[in-house]
Amino acid sequence: MKNKIPVAVLAATGSVGQRFISLLENHPWFEVVEITASDRSVGKTYQEACHWLITDPMPESVKNLTLLPTEANSLQKSVFAFSALPADIAKNVEPDFARKGIYVCSNASAYRKDPLVPILVPEVNANHLDILDIQQKTYGWSGGIITNPNCTTCAFVVPLNAIDKAYGVQKAIVFSMQAISGAGYPGVASMDIIDNVIPYIGGEEEKVEYEPTKIMGSYQDGKISLHPMVISAHTNRVAVVDAHTICLSFSTNQKVSKDNIISVLKNYQMPEICIGLPSCPDRGIVYHEADNRPQPRLDRNLGRGMSTSVGRIREDSIFDFRMVSLSHNTIMGAAGGSIFNGELLARRKFGF
């Protein structure tokens, strides 16, 4: 048994930071040894500074860790840093960590459009991790930055990719009903969402239209080429605590039947490269037979929050098919996805 890898959580007190802390409790490969926060909280213990919002209780092991400034120099022990930083701060500081030799697994959007930074979803594009070598050489870093996608993209990219691999996806329109936890804390005011819907999330539609084309793009000769499919998105906030529900219509390159699509989803297997990673769910895709599934409260915890649920596959009069897809926005769609990426990297770099 190898020793655990010491890791840091950057911006550990926020909504996604808390999810990192919660998921890393008793992680078999990683151990949280350092945590950072904004100036207001630096010097306090985690328990003092953190307004804990997750239904599962705060892990005992972090309660008395002291919050450090979010600077590369603050970290003395960590080999990985899981970043829950806001995009603007991530933009400034994540390269410093990479330069110092730390592997940053970032949930921030800051570097997702950098051609040398992969947006990783292990079950979709584990091979994009190869670009890390080019990234290190080009930027002169001994560490590096890898990112996970935006939470809404995460809620449908695994089944969309499975269908693409089988029959080619030509175009897709995506409509989201997103959980409040995705907006952090205090985030969405209760006066804005109880008995209400907010049909707008700033910057979200652009991310959802871009990120799948990079994730599902091909990697060759040190370059990620975007997938040529076209995506259109409508994003909405609804009164759900956790999990984003997505309705999507899509067209395939090959003309196939509804049963073909169902078969792809039902028979989906996690790729070999993910097997054995601690966060790898038994089923990457859970296909639901019931007409009225998936539903966020009932299906978000499947695969400990790392499975994507799909259902309601049916034909469409404009596109080829319609379906509903769902995953947990702060596990699969944020901290859990980022840790899964870290595990892929840990296996490759450190032989776990």
Add this chain to the structure above:
Amino acid sequence: MKNKIPVAVLAATGSVGQRFISLLENHPWFEVVEITASDRSVGKTYQEACHWLITDPMPESVKNLTLLPTEANSLQKSVFAFSALPADIAKNVEPDFARKGIYVCSNASAYRKDPLVPILVPEVNANHLDILDIQQKTYGWSGGIITNPNCTTCAFVVPLNAIDKAYGVQKAIVFSMQAISGAGYPGVASMDIIDNVIPYIGGEEEKVEYEPTKIMGSYQDGKISLHPMVISAHTNRVAVVDAHTICLSFSTNQKVSKDNIISVLKNYQMPEICIGLPSCPDRGIVYHEADNRPQPRLDRNLGRGMSTSVGRIREDSIFDFRMVSLSHNTIMGAAGGSIFNGELLARRKFGF
């Protein structure tokens, strides 16, 4: 000043029936003189039998009316009947009322597909009312049946028609986030919708794909021809009390700019034929400039629940344009729409 027209409300104790009762209080043309209900409630007063669910209080004037059986023979005074019946019962009994000489303004779906029964939205297709004469002749009725659309269709058909009149609508995809009041009472279980979304409403998608093509169809020589546009729908239930929110993407026949579309919606005027009807809103379409509007809790009561709110007009990478549309599902989308239809008919038949 003419005398008021005596009217009945069929299925007056249910969710839509209550809305009829509430909206007909102090109506300038109509007076509720008879109310019906299912066997369980027949013989009780309205106040005894009705589990009132609307935030505005139950009108005093109906509290002591006695509930009659839902049969044509029960009604002794009514010239109009506003029907909140379930589809299966409507199927059986609405023709009896028509035969007896009563004008049935029905919220039920039972006869919406009958080629001689119009689905009326006065600001869209008032001319379809002409088919009533054919209906009377063909079926040998001295009264008749007119219907209003399904509540989800209602939430976007006015702006879609305005755009169609200007530039031609070729196809549209529609995603709904629908209020719980649309499912009646007890309707949606709280365990199914608090902290949740239900991505399925039985029969709804079929209605949303069909009804706009009939409403926006042309009427000529006693025949309604369906509009050739293609519609695809995804329908969902969310934790909102009243008002359905719709995201839609659409393509027009003429290639036009976003500003053209905005201009059509901002400059929309209620047609002449609706002006002066008591339920006619000042603005049939309210165009919202703010990025995050319309929203159900904030916009559902515009035009006393009879306006359609639209916003977020933007280009679409697959269709031509995207937008958000919203109206009150039990006013504009049910009882209010039905009363508006009754007013149109009352003016034509009785010179109001």
Add this chain to the structure above:
Amino acid sequence: MKNKIPVAVLAATGSVGQRFISLLENHPWFEVVEITASDRSVGKTYQEACHWLITDPMPESVKNLTLLPTEANSLQKSVFAFSALPADIAKNVEPDFARKGIYVCSNASAYRKDPLVPILVPEVNANHLDILDIQQKTYGWSGGIITNPNCTTCAFVVPLNAIDKAYGVQKAIVFSMQAISGAGYPGVASMDIIDNVIPYIGGEEEKVEYEPTKIMGSYQDGKISLHPMVISAHTNRVAVVDAHTICLSFSTNQKVSKDNIISVLKNYQMPEICIGLPSCPDRGIVYHEADNRPQPRLDRNLGRGMSTSVGRIREDSIFDFRMVSLSHNTIMGAAGGSIFNGELLARRKFGF
């Protein structure tokens, strides 16, 4: 017909300020001519600066009024000022308005404990308004300050006072389930209240324990004496948009039956001094027979938000009786109550 009294709304863009604006639309005695806000919004029109949160639409008449600084010198025309200021700012500036000759009807708590400032509820203690003369003399003001109670107190003080007048209230324990609108905007974070309860509202229990004793106290010789009853309070926030629901147990001085209590509540009449005031509800107390009433969504709008609903009168094994009481927290419990106070004052000072 007299001319309308020109009035200002202080802090017009906040949650309570919006309610003032909404309720003063088409008010028969008052006309909003000036509005103030914090520095951030000064100089903007109301429409530009205000994130409108009320389900009824923003009145047209105020949309283009310009926001002024919240200082006595800003007001050039107003005779009354309705104050939705936060307590700390109210503390500083309300006396300046009073000194300048303006009658401040304040929803703020800042001066509620001042022995010369009444906490007015017209149907309970209209006679406390007599203290205004003493206030003017003592403080050298040509205007004055009158306050309405905290919204939670408002949700039960009318029935408690009716029972007190009949049989004497000796003690009461009060448990609240309060709406989110009472916390302003952004106020309560959605992550804190969806699928949750917050069993704490800072400073609220102290107000609920004190204010009824002043409101129900006796006025004599220029002095308000506190009522000797003892009150204990537990205050909680729940996921309701508007209206506070109160469970209370109380003991009376006289030993009476449950039917005596019910009779007091059912036969309650608004006092003569309130009749004809525009905000005066037909029924100050609405007694509900149903076991499961009152309920906030169904009963908050009774009397246009100015009635108190009560129900579930039953015996108690520790106290004498138990009941449930409810009123609209931003109408009766804030802006509506304050306007009602203004009307009482307008009648007395200006003969309306």
Add this chain to the structure above:
Amino acid sequence: MKNKIPVAVLAATGSVGQRFISLLENHPWFEVVEITASDRSVGKTYQEACHWLITDPMPESVKNLTLLPTEANSLQKSVFAFSALPADIAKNVEPDFARKGIYVCSNASAYRKDPLVPILVPEVNANHLDILDIQQKTYGWSGGIITNPNCTTCAFVVPLNAIDKAYGVQKAIVFSMQAISGAGYPGVASMDIIDNVIPYIGGEEEKVEYEPTKIMGSYQDGKISLHPMVISAHTNRVAVVDAHTICLSFSTNQKVSKDNIISVLKNYQMPEICIGLPSCPDRGIVYHEADNRPQPRLDRNLGRGMSTSVGRIREDSIFDFRMVSLSHNTIMGAAGGSIFNGELLARRKFGF
């Protein structure tokens, strides 16, 4: 290692039945081998018949068990039966199971008032289990019936008992804000609880006023004597999925300080007799320092749903003290409590 005890779940498809199934997955002592349901579902597999409502997924091990009729003769293998039956059916059938030699751990209220049936809360009155011998002799049963309390009683009886043991509780008034899951499925209609509170739960207040007096009563010579304290209750339903929140005021026999009470709660230890039972939480009482805790969404899962959370200990102007108490209504307050009772019994009867 002993073999597991084969157990049945009666009424396994309902809301509490599902909790039993979920909590018994991988239970170290019990194995679900038989499940029963109402006629409508008999003969179907669990997966076919059950509308699963719990956020954690349905255990694989029960998916294909066939539902049996709820009759003693249906069970062929079970030594224990965990009963989620409605009270009226429980009344009829539970004695048949006991007669047949099965130990019924019942969540139903049917026999809670039977003088020979204990209402068990292991950390409070494990000694009441002694009455089982008398029950068997008196009724001629080879099995028996033990019950757990109503879920609302469960939310405060552990801390109330701890305080009673230390200083004697004389009287208590209890206000509840109860979760929708307590009403089963479909249970509370969404139209009744979204943006609303229901201040009434049929029969609940009577249970809350009686059950603690039996649970905290003394057992001697084959007889449970009721505790002499007086309890008054107000019960309410709010829009929370799981966990009941209780505000209570109470007086003690000894005059003590707030710090004495806090000390009792902070230093609470599970009694020796519970240690080692699989459902026994590390901390039976979790004392929260924060002003605004406990909260249902954040604290219901402490001790895997078997801890009672308390906070806000403060003085009271009518009683001696006030506090807030909370536990998970379908774990601690229903299925989890019943299983904990079963474990106590299994240790005693079968030496686990």
